[in-house]
Amino acid sequence: MSFNPYVPRPIDRPTPVPLADDTDLTTLDEAKIFAAPDDPAQWPAWRAQLTRWRADARQRLGDTGTHYDEISGDCFSICLAWLWDETLYDHERGVFTVEEFLDTAQRDFGGFDGVVLWHAYPVIGLDDRNQFDWYRDVPELPEVVRAFQERGVRVFVDYNPWDTGTRREPGSDAEEVAALAGKLGVDGVFLDTLKEGAGELRAALEAVRPGMVLEGESRVPLARIGDHAMSWAQWFADSDVPGVLRAKWFERRHVLHHTRRWHRDHLDELHSAWLNGVGVLVWESVFGVWVGWNERDRAVLRAMRRVQASHAAWLRAEEWVPLADHPGSGQVYASRWTHDGEPLWTVVNRGLDHDGAWLVTDARPGRRFVDLVTGAELTVTETGDGRVAVGGALPAGAIAAVVATGTTVDRHEPPGGDPSFPARAAVRVRAPWAPRTEPPAGLVAVEAGRRELVVRHRVRETGLYGETPYVDEWKPLPPRLHHTGTLHRTATMGRFAIAVDEVTHGQYAEFLRATGYRPVRPERFTAGQGRVDAPVTGVDLTDARAYAEWAGLRLPTEDEWQVAAEAGLLARREPLVWNLTESEHTDGRTRFVILKGGAAYQAEGSDWYFDGGPQPPEVSVKLLLTGAGLTRSDQIGFRVAADLAPASAPGEVTR
Structure with a gap:
């Protein structure tokens, strides 16, 4: 790998601003962020260059x-x-x-x-x-x-x-x-x-x-x-x-x-x-992967939102001075925004806990300096020449919004909270129980046991199960993205039976005639309308489960499907369609299911497309579940399975 995914790439880094008066500043035209000098003594020249660049560029x-x-x-x-x-x-x-x-x-x-x-x-x-x-x-x-x-x-x-x-x-x-x-x-x-x-x-x-x-x-x-x-x-x-x-x-x-x-x-x-x-x-849900915001960051954003709502005109004002009114030491920084002659300072503490001046500015007799984030009145100390140092306690990482006012300001709790990641698991929905003593017609038995499975999948931003594929990384690029990943799974399963073939349109039509089943959302529901011997399509997971329940069966899990396919027990009807499995997961925000087997269709031209074409048994693909019938596709079908009683030893009765 030619780059470190945990550090900014050169293209992501801030652009230094030349401080010489005669420098060609067009080199700044495509910067992301104009880097600020470390030395406060250079900030006036830095601001002057930014102003010169802006006037020239406009x-x-x-x-x-x-x-x-x-x-x-x-x-x-x-x-x-x-x-x-x-x-x-x-x-x-x-x-x-x-x-x-x-x-x-x-x-x-x-x-x-x-x-x-x-x-x-x-x-x-x-x-x-x-x-x-x-x-x-x-x-x-x-x-x-x-x-x-x-x-x-x-x-x-x-x-x-x-x-x-x-x-x-x-x-x-x-x-x-x-x-x-x-x-x-x-x-x-x-x-x-x-x-x-x-x-x-x-x-x-x-x-x-x-x-x-x-x-x-x-x-x-x-x-x-x-x-x-x-x-x-x-x-x-x-x-x-x-x-x-x-x-x-x-x-x-x-x-x-x-x-x-x-x-x-x-x-x-x-x-x-x-x-x-x-x-x-x-x-918070990045293409089906949970990357939720921690409570501290949510609290900071809530505080920002209050000031943005009340002082939006300041934050778009022409009179903006970055790194304004710095007290001369420490890592508390401010921007000053002036609207209709009234200043607003947005303040951050980029260092350790601070108790002292946040900014030095002109005195405003008859007014109090107040932090809009907390509503607290700030400490004001005269520095001479009509100027004052304004500040107080500001914890590490905290923000503030300072105004000089003669009116009452609402009080708020300082933003805080747990900064740890609010993890949540993708929980698998419990598979239904479909007991049979013997394999029904069209199903074949698979003996119980422990299997060591190798599962292959294309590493996409979706992950495969509940894992986050990239944690605290900058932009994932190949080979971190779209390569073939391998998982090793230990699957312990009871004795089961699985259908040799997918359910057909004809079989699904029989179910519809017998039950009058109608889905909650009927869009794209075409099950039972195709060629009678073709695999049924136009179904979602609920439709497939309804058929299986009617038949006294269930869908196979993705592990059962793979074990049976690798044993050569499964046939594939034409046209080739993905098989749904009993593998629904939810993290409370996103639902998904694992598909097996591949399909005839394959979109070409971009790595961002869903996987397609025939796939070997070990390949699994994560499909995010949609609503309004959109999961139903002419490329998705299903087969059924059952739970079998343990095989009897000679002379032994299975109870």
Whole structure:
């Protein structure tokens, strides 16, 4: 491996700012963060160079900021949410639960300004449905969008430019994205894997509704800040002394969202966001893997949210002084924002517990200096020449927001809480018991015993079971990503029987005639409608279990399926389809199941697609379970199994 995944890559690191007056500053155009000098004596020259660069860059680009005039409201805190997250969708009832989702967000994070509903990756490529189908086939999605917006939350959809190997649309991607955004009534589009979506996509969106936001996944190019109102600050490493985000410095109304998806400690991102007047992206279930925020970080964000709500105009003000009014020693740093002549200082402690001055500023007779985060009045000490030192106790890692006021400020508990990772397990749903004394017709017996299994899987961001594939890593790249992983599993199983063949459409039609079964969500339910001898498809896990229960059987576990297949006991019908197994897991946020056997379909053109094609018995693939019938596919079927009594020894009666 040619890189260390636990340290920032060169592209992620802050960019030093030349301090000589005659230096060409165009080298700063594509920085992520402008690094700050360690020596406070150099900060005035550093700020002067940043100001010179900004004026020159805005003139070179002819930037007017008119795009930002079309956009109302602020969007500091964004949640990237799986559309079928168990806090957003009730899988048993088949309904969305937007109110419950937002109530939980308010309690945990102080609420969100926006939500990105990600929908297709990592299930896209299962069949020929394209990324737009995975949105369009949810009939109530426009109502879901409106439910968020009625609570003051802006909604964004996701565009995957790499989706070129599934069903093609008659129009261009830009046309389809714009049409979808217009139909759903969303506020903008997040650009997966892209820095920008200029040109055709910007024009298509403007034709539908002016002012829709484009947000790229990485560092936004300088020329695109003018028409991309938001951008990810993903894997941005700051300097030891807090630096300045280039895009925010260029356009004060531009909102970045700090995020490091695999990190379990977000204090660095929160500090940088606080000093730069920008936001964060909360992403607790990363493509089906739990990477939840700890309570301390949630508490810090809740405190930030209160000030962002009351002082948003300050955080987009033209008068912004980074590393302002430093007391001369220590690792307490502040940005000063001035709106209508009134200053606001956003403050962080990047060092140890501190008790002393946070900043030195002009005295303001008749006013008290107060921390809006806690509501506490601060200690003020005269330093001479009409200036005062303002501060008090500030624990390590803490934030503050200082104002000079003559009014009463509400008191709040200081942000705190457990900084450890809030682990949660992916718990396997208990398999039903389907006892038989002998294998039913069409099933073959497999003896009990302990098996040492080798399981192979493609290492994706989903993991395979409940594990987190990348912990505290920066951007995973090959060979850490998409290689073949190997797990060794010890499986102890009782005697069981498993069907030689998959259940057919004809057999499923018999079940439907006998029971009148109808699923809670009927979308894409085509079981029993195909060729009578073809494997049944158009079923989800609930549909398959209903058939098995009717037959007095169950689905095989993934281990049983593998043992039987490796013993040569399983046949495959045509066309080849994935087999569901009795392996449903949930961590309370994401549900998934393990598929075995492979399928005839295989999407080509991108490693981001779901696995396809025929697969040997040892290969397992994790499928995230969706709602509204979307898990049903013409590439997924199932077979059945039963629990058998132990085989009798000669002359012995089995009871």
